[in-house]
Amino acid sequence: MIRKxxxxxxxxxxxxxxMLTIEDININTSARDYLFENGFRETGSNNLVTAIYLDxxxxxxxYEAGILLVTVSGIIFMSKKDDDVL
Amino acid sequence: MxxxxxxxxxxxxxxxxxxxFGLYVIINGHISPGGGFQGGAILATAILIxxxxxxxxxxxxxxLIRIEKxxxxxxxxxxxxxxxxxxxxxxxxxxxxSSIVYKRIFLIAxxxxxxxxxxxxxxxxxxxxxxxxx
Numbered sequence: 001m002i003r004k005x006x007x008x009x010x011x012x013x014x015x016x017x018x019m020l021t022i023e024d025i026n027i028n029t030s031a032r033d034y035l036f037e038n039g040f041r042e043t044g045s046n047n048l049v050t051a052i053y054l055d056x057x058x059x060x061x062x063y064e065a066g067i068l069l070v071t072v073s074g075i076i077f078m079s080k081k082d083d084d085v086l
Numbered sequence: 087m088x089x090x091x092x093x094x095x096x097x098x099x100x101x102x103x104x105x106x107f108g109l110y111v112i113i114n115g116h117i118s119p120g121g122g123f124q125g126g127a128i129l130a131t132a133i134l135i136x137x138x139x140x141x142x143x144x145x146x147x148x149x150l151i152r153i154e155k156x157x158x159x160x161x162x163x164x165x166x167x168x169x170x171x172x173x174x175x176x177x178x179x180x181x182x183x184s185s186i187v188y189k190r191i192f193l194i195a196x197x198x199x200x201x202x203x204x205x206x207x208x209x210x211x212x213x214x215x216x217x218x219x220x
Contacts, residue, residue, distance in 0.1 A: 043178065044189035045116040053121070054196050058165055058176040064123075065203055069158055072207045076147065079214045 089138055097135045105132040112201035116193040125197075126204025133209045137216060144213045150206045157203040164196055 035048055045051040053061045111118075112125030133144070144150065167179040178192045 041186075042182070043193070044186035045193055047116055047119060047121070049119070050116045050121050050193060050197070054116075054193055055178050058196075061200070062161060062165060062176065065158055065161060065200060068204060068207045069154060072151070072154065072210050075211055075214055076151070079218050 089141070094139055097138050101132060101135050101139070104135060105129060108132060108201075108205075112197055113194065115197040116190055122197040122200030123204050126201040127208060129201065129205040130208030130212060133205075134212055137212075144209060147210055147213060150210045150213075154203055154206040154210070157199050157206070161196065161199050161203065164192070164199070 035052070039048045039051045040046065043051040043055040045055070108125050108128035108131075110125075111120035111128060112122055115121035115125065136142075164179070165176045168177045169175055171179045171181060178189055180189045180192055
């Protein structure tokens with residue numbers, strides 16, 4: 001019971017601190033404004049998320065696909081028996 | 087593992103819709119929310135449904151790994167074409183002044199290959215885990 005009360009009060013404290021800090025931050029919106037105005041014209045994509053991960057930041061996306069390949073090969077390597085290795 | 091008849095029948099009804107929805111999310115990644123990664127995960131879920139229907143897992147893991155490797159190489163090659171047309175790596179290979187309709191070819195092709203790659207990778211992980219659990 002005491003543990004639950006402590007955890008709840010800590011979560012409430014975190015929530016209040018987050019709300020206080022968000023009010024203070026002066027957000028710079030220049031990148032968002034640039035994408036909103038030029039994203040469709042430069043990449044031809046209505047979905048701005050696709051415009052970012054397939055055109056502006058394709059380097060990041062390719063390595064994200066590479067991480068999945070490494071993960072799959074690692075899982076197969078750990079699950080195979082000794083006699084048959086790919 | 088035994089599965090009930092109701093679950094099997096519902097999965098038989100659900101399977102074509104889930105796989106069609108996965109393909110839709112992949113192909114329309116540049117218009118509506120979604121894209122290659124999300125659509126590939128939905129396609130892998132459709133393969134997981136076939137495990138509930140038939141209790142049969144995908145045996146030929148070597149073919150799946152080979153497809154995934156070649157899809158990854160194709161993604162890198164399509165990204166590298168822009169070195170010759172635009173002069174820099176990993177961006178759209180259609181010239182920057184051309185129409186929006188032509189620029190979408192690049193987006194659709196890359197979404198498609200990323201979708202195939204993610205789907206085969208997740209199917210391999212699922213099949214390996216099911217095989218280990220038995």
